[in-house]
Amino acid sequence: MSVGSLSDFAAGGAMAAALGEARAAAERGEVPVGAVIVDADGTVLAADGNRTLELSDPTAHAEMLVIRAAAARIGSQRLSGCDLYVTLEPCPMCAAAISAARIRRLYYGASDPKSGGVEHGPRIFASPSCHHRPDVYPDISASASAVLLREFFAARR
């Protein structure tokens, strides 16, 4: 599908917000991944970063937190028509949650060959039993996202 210049601008703004959430996560000592959900009108429904350490919750990836927050906000477990922006390729858990939430478009930054679940590993959306597949736009602001992750892990070595 084609994405016009206005959408390109909107996508860039939402990914910039996701990168801001990733930076805030790094400052909290969490792996720097951030995510934003925008509805069909362009309203930001939820924005958050990884909080697995803070919440002692292995499921508290950025994507899961924004899906839960956005669904609670609109009072429905279906986020049809909404788009999710995340700075890193979603893991299999998050990719499956994105499918369950009926997210329309998934935009993500850096690829994750080690733990990704979209273009790597179990490739969730390619499974014949995947009941909903978002349109997927990889490689959005990927270098900014990768630099953040690299700096974070380098500083902890």
Next chain:
Amino acid sequence: MSVGSLSDFAAGGAMAAALGEARAAAERGEVPVGAVIVDADGTVLAADGNRTLELSDPTAHAEMLVIRAAAARIGSQRLSGCDLYVTLEPCPMCAAAISAARIRRLYYGASDPKSGGVEHGPRIFASPSCHHRPDVYPDISASASAVLLREFFAARR
């Protein structure tokens, strides 16, 4: 690995509790799936059923709720040494969360050819990039679990 008679008894008790959570979920109008997490000493850390409708949360499967509750209770995102009992084969999201939580053993009831992610679909634990695989014990009290699901969906037709 071999499971002795004492462990068989414990497994039966935990799965009976999971079936009780599944029945309670049905009474709330939720798809009847229940789950229990037990630590290495046999203490039940968390027990819950599916609450996706009640919470407007597409991630609120029984397995996710007990993983989050058990991890919060012990103050760690790692549930190493803990076993998870669930009445239905976990979906890909839940299977990946079980891996992320480092669950030791997964016991489940009925198979789920349509939406399962352990022996069906993307077969999460079989992926080379799956970083932790629990020992898996399928077909525990499977018929009781399948009857519950069948009755629930038959009543809604």
